[in-house]
Amino acid sequence: MTQNPTRLIVGPFNRVEGDLEVTLDIQDGAVAEARVNAPLYRGFEQILLGRPAADCLVIAPRICGICSVSQSVAAARALADLGQASMPDNGSLATNLILACENAADHLTHFMLFFAPDLARSCYSEHPWFQTARRRFAAGDGECARTLLPARARFLHLMGLLAGKWPHSLALQPGGVTKGIDPGEKIRLLSILAEFREALETHLFADSLESIAALNGIAALEAWADAAPFDRGDFRLFLHIARHLNFTGLGSGPGRFISSGSFGLFAPGVWDRDALTVFDPTQVTEDHAHSWMEGTTASPSAGKTIPSPDKPEGYSWCKAPRLAGQVAEVGALARQMVDGHPLIRDLIKTRPGGSVQDRVVARLLELARLIPAMETWIRAIRPAEPFCFPPTDLGDGPGTGLVEAARGTLGHWIGLDGGRIAHYQIIAPTTWNFSPRDAQGNPGALEMALAGTPVLPGETTPVAVQHVVRSFDPCMVCTVH
Amino acid sequence: MAASSSSDTFNLLWLQAASCGGCTMSALAADDTELLRSLERFGIRMLWHPSLSEESGTEALSILEDCASGRVRLDCLCVEGSVLLGPQGSGRFQMLSGSGKPMMEWISRLAAQASTVVAVGSCAAFGGVPAAGHNPTDARGLQYSGWDLGGALGKTFRSGSGLPVVNIAGCAPHPGWMVETLAALALGNISAEHLDALGRPRTYADHLAHHGCGRNEFYEFKASAARPSDRGCLMENLGCRATQAPGDCNIRRWNGYGSCTDGGYACINCTSPCFETPSGPFQETAKVAGIPVGLPVDMPKAWFVALAALSKSATPQRVRTNAHADHVIVPPARKPFKSP
Ligand code: SF4
Numbered sequence: 001m002t003q004n005p006t007r008l009i010v011g012p013f014n015r016v017e018g019d020l021e022v023t024l025d026i027q028d029g030a031v032a033e034a035r036v037n038a039p040l041y042r043g044f045e046q047i048l049l050g051r052p053a054a055d056c057l058v059i060a061p062r063i064c065g066i067c068s069v070s071q072s073v074a075a076a077r078a079l080a081d082l083g084q085a086s087m088p089d090n091g092s093l094a095t096n097l098i099l100a101c102e103n104a105a106d107h108l109t110h111f112m113l114f115f116a117p118d119l120a121r122s123c124y125s126e127h128p129w130f131q132t133a134r135r136r137f138a139a140g141d142g143e144c145a146r147t148l149l150p151a152r153a154r155f156l157h158l159m160g161l162l163a164g165k166w167p168h169s170l171a172l173q174p175g176g177v178t179k180g181i182d183p184g185e186k187i188r189l190l191s192i193l194a195e196f197r198e199a200l201e202t203h204l205f206a207d208s209l210e211s212i213a214a215l216n217g218i219a220a221l222e223a224w225a226d227a228a229p230f231d232r233g234d235f236r237l238f239l240h241i242a243r244h245l246n247f248t249g250l251g252s253g254p255g256r257f258i259s260s261g262s263f264g265l266f267a268p269g270v271w272d273r274d275a276l277t278v279f280d281p282t283q284v285t286e287d288h289a290h291s292w293m294e295g296t297t298a299s300p301s302a303g304k305t306i307p308s309p310d311k312p313e314g315y316s317w318c319k320a321p322r323l324a325g326q327v328a329e330v331g332a333l334a335r336q337m338v339d340g341h342p343l344i345r346d347l348i349k350t351r352p353g354g355s356v357q358d359r360v361v362a363r364l365l366e367l368a369r370l371i372p373a374m375e376t377w378i379r380a381i382r383p384a385e386p387f388c389f390p391p392t393d394l395g396d397g398p399g400t401g402l403v404e405a406a407r408g409t410l411g412h413w414i415g416l417d418g419g420r421i422a423h424y425q426i427i428a429p430t431t432w433n434f435s436p437r438d439a440q441g442n443p444g445a446l447e448m449a450l451a452g453t454p455v456l457p458g459e460t461t462p463v464a465v466q467h468v469v470r471s472f473d474p475c476m477v478c479t480v481h
Numbered sequence: 482m483a484a485s486s487s488s489d490t491f492n493l494l495w496l497q498a499a500s501c502g503g504c505t506m507s508a509l510a511a512d513d514t515e516l517l518r519s520l521e522r523f524g525i526r527m528l529w530h531p532s533l534s535e536e537s538g539t540e541a542l543s544i545l546e547d548c549a550s551g552r553v554r555l556d557c558l559c560v561e562g563s564v565l566l567g568p569q570g571s572g573r574f575q576m577l578s579g580s581g582k583p584m585m586e587w588i589s590r591l592a593a594q595a596s597t598v599v600a601v602g603s604c605a606a607f608g609g610v611p612a613a614g615h616n617p618t619d620a621r622g623l624q625y626s627g628w629d630l631g632g633a634l635g636k637t638f639r640s641g642s643g644l645p646v647v648n649i650a651g652c653a654p655h656p657g658w659m660v661e662t663l664a665a666l667a668l669g670n671i672s673a674e675h676l677d678a679l680g681r682p683r684t685y686a687d688h689l690a691h692h693g694c695g696r697n698e699f700y701e702f703k704a705s706a707a708r709p710s711d712r713g714c715l716m717e718n719l720g721c722r723a724t725q726a727p728g729d730c731n732i733r734r735w736n737g738y739g740s741c742t743d744g745g746y747a748c749i750n751c752t753s754p755c756f757e758t759p760s761g762p763f764q765e766t767a768k769v770a771g772i773p774v775g776l777p778v779d780m781p782k783a784w785f786v787a788l789a790a791l792s793k794s795a796t797p798q799r800v801r802t803n804a805h806a807d808h809v810i811v812p813p814a815r816k817p818f819k820s821p
C-alpha cells in the first residue's frame with residue numbers, strides 16, 4: 001500500500017570524517033529521494049587568494065589530511081602547468097610512489113576501517129557468516145584492522161623516506177621532489193613494499209596480488225570466491241557476504257565515469273554508458289543552484305566561492321560539478337572502468353550504474369595492481385641523477401592541475417597575477433560523487449545511488465543506506481574545502 | 482551505546498570540528514600499531530571517535546548526549562579542527578550532522594563536563610589554516626585565537642581538573658605527541674607545570690625542530706641549499722623556521738624515517754600560533770641586509786652574524802659541494818679529497 005513519504009535525517013556519517021547528513025524521503029520501505037548535505041564550510045578557496053603563488057603548496061594540501069598528497073600533487077601540477085615546468089625521471093618516479101602509497105593506504109583503510117565494520121553490526125546476527133564477520137571486521141577490536149593497521153603504518157614509512165612525513169608534506173614540487181634517494185634508501189623502500197605485499201597476500205587476499213589483478217570477468221571472480229572456504233582471506237569473506245546481502249543490487253550510480261588518468265598506468269577518459277571518450281577538463285562546470293553559494297554555473301577556471309548561508313534553495317555547502325552538463329561518478333571503479341580492466345568492464349556491462357560490491361571490488365583490485373607497479377618504480381630510480389628541476393619563473397596566468405586521488409578525480413584551477421594567487425578553485429572527488437542537485441534538478445551521483453535503497457521498519461540510521469554511502473568512500477573534508 | 486563508565490577506565494571522546502582529518506590520520510600510525518591499541522595500554526577507553534567507532538547517526542548522537550548531560554563520565558574531550566563561530570556568531574558554518582545544532586554548541590556543552598579538554602592539532606589549539614587570511618569562517622582555537630587568549634571556550638576557560646586546554650599543537654601533530662599526552666593524562670601525570678606558556682605539552686615543546694636535523698653539519702658551516710632537493714641547510718634561503726619551532730621532529734622520526742627538513746623542505750613552524758600567515762612566502766627566508774629575520778630563538782643577532790661569517794670561511798670543501806646537490810658528491814675522508 002502506498003503511503004505518504006516519511007522523512008528521515010541521517011547523520012553523522014562517520015567514518016572517514018563526519019560532516020555528512022542525508023535527508024531521505026522514504027516510501028514503501030525504500031528511499032524515494034535523497035538529498036545529500038555537507039554541513040561544513042571552511043573557505044580554503046578564499047584563504048588562498050592574494051597569497052604568494054607557491055604558498056598553495058602549503059595551504060591547499062591542508063584541505064585534507066586524508067589525501068593531502070593528492071592535494072599537493074594537484075597544486076604542484078597547477079603551478080607546473082603555468083610555469084611550463086618539466087620534471088626529471090626520478091622526480092616523476094618519486095611522485096608516483098608517494099601518491100601510490102597514499103592511494104593504496106587509503107583503499108586498505110577504507111575497507112578495514114570505514115566499510116567492513118558495518119558488516120559486523122548486530123542487525124546481521126542471524127546470518128551464518130556473522131560470527132566470522134564479527135571476529136574479523138568489528139570496529140575497534142576486529143582482527144582485520146588489528147593486523148592490517150600496523151601493516152599500513154609500516155607501509156607509510158615509505159612516506160618518511162620519500163616525503164619526510166605524512167600527512168602534510170611539502171616534498172611535492174612543480175619540478176619534482178625535494179628529497180633524493182640514495183642506494184641504501186632504495187633497498188629500504190623495496191623492503192617496506194615487500195613487507196606490505198606479504199601482509200596483503202596473507203590476510204586480505206589469501207592469494208598473490210598477481211592472481212587478484214588477473215581476475216578477468218565475473219565468472220573468474222565467482223570461481224575465485226568459491227575456490228576456498230568463505231573465511232579464507234578478508235576479500236573472499238566480503239564477496240561471500242556481498243552475495244548474501246545482494247550488494248550487487250544496491251547503490252547503482254549514474255553510469256558515467258570519469259578518470260583523468262594516473263601514473264601513466266591507468267588511462268584517462270570518460271565512460272558514458274557504452275562508449276569511451278576523451279576527458280576534456282574544459283567541459284567541467286560547477287552549478288550553484290542548490291549550494292549555499294552566490295552566483296551561477298561557471299567553469300572552475302572562472303568560478304567563485306562566495307558563501308550565501310541564507311539562500312533558500314540551498315541545502316549543502318558542496319557545489320554541483322558537471323561534465324558537459326552531466327552527472328558523473330569518480331573513484332577506483334571509474335578509474336578501472338575507463339582503463340578497461342576486464343573484470344570491471346564485465347561488472348559494468350552487467351550493471352551499468354555499478355553497485356556497492358563493484359566499488360569495493362574495484363578498490364581492492366586497484367590495490368593489487370598498485371603494489372607491483374610501485375616495485376617497478378623503485379627499481380627504476382637512479383640515485384645519482386636529479387630529482388627536481390625547479391622552474392625558474394612561474395609567470396602569470398591560469399594553470400590546471402589534475403590528479404587521481406584514491407577517491408577519484410581532483411582538480412585545482414589557479415590564476416596568478418603579479419606572482420600572487422588571484423584565483424583558486426578546487427573540485428574534489430567527493431564533490432563529484434556527493435554533489436547536490438543542479439539547476440535542472442538532476443540529483444548527484446550518491447543521491448541517485450540512494451534512490452531505491454531499502455529501509456527497514458524502525459531503522460533510524462538505515463544500514464543499507466550506510467553501505468551505499470560508504471561504498472563511495474566519502475571524504476567530506478575535501479568536499480567542503 | 483556507551484555503557485555507564487566504570488572508574489578504572491579513562492573515558493575519552495573525540496570530535497572533529499572544522500578539521501582536515503589529518504590529526505586522526507597521523508594518530509592511526511601511532512607506535513606502528515594505531516591509536517586505539519596504543520591508548521588501550523593506558524586504560525583509555527574511546528567512547529566515540531568519528532573514524533574508529535561503529536556507531537553512526539542516532540547511536541552516535543546518543544553517546545554525545547550522554548556525555549553532554551553528565552550521564553556518562555567524560556574524562557577527556559579531544560577536539561580536532563578549528564571551531565567555526567561564523568557566520569555572525571551563529572556557528573552555522575559547521576552543523577553537527579543529524580543534530581540540527583552547530584558544532585560550536587556541542588563543544589561548549591561537552592567541554593563544560595570534561596575533566597580535561599585537549600586540542601588536537603594547531604587548528605583546535607590556535608585556529609590553524611582555516612583562520613588564515615581574512616578568516617572567512619571566524620575560525621578559532623578552543624582557548625586561543627592565534628597568539629591571543631579568546632578562543633571558542635573563552636579566555637578564562639578551565640576544565641574540571643583545573644587545567645587550561647592542553648594544546649597538542651602541530652599540523653598535523655606527531656602521533657607520539659598525542660599518545661604520550663593522552664597517556665600522561667590518564668595516568669594523572671599532567672599538571673600546569675608540564676605545559677608551556679601556550680598550553681603545549683613540554684614533553685615535545687621543550688625541544689626545537691632544529692635539534693637533531695640531518696642538515697645540522699650544513700647549518701654549522703652556513704652551507705645553504707639554494708634550490709629544493711639540495712642537501713644544504715634550509716635556513717638561509719628556503720624558509721626553514723626550525724630554530725624557532727617547538728617540536729622534537731628531528732629527534733623522534735616521523736613515519737619511521739622522516740622529518741620535514743630531512744624530507745628536504747622547510748620547517749614552517751607548524752606548532753606555533755599563526756604559522757599559517759608568515760610575513761613572507763613559506764619557502765623563502767625573509768632577510769634584512771642579507772641576514773635572516775627569524776634568527777634562532779635565543780641567539781643575539783651580532784653573534785649570529787659574526788659566527789656565520791666565521792663558519793662560512795671555514796666550510797670544508799665537502800660540505801660546500803654537497804650542500805648544492807641532491808646526493809653526496811664528496812664523501813667524508815680523513816685525507817683531503819683528490820678529484821679524479
Ligand atoms: S634545515 Fe632547518 S632544522 Fe635543519 S639544520 Fe638547517 S635550520 Fe636546522
Ligand code: SF4
Pocket residue numbers: 651652690723726727728730740741742747748749750751752
Ligand atoms: S619540522 Fe616544523 S613544520 Fe615540520 S612538523 Fe616539525 S614543527 Fe611542524
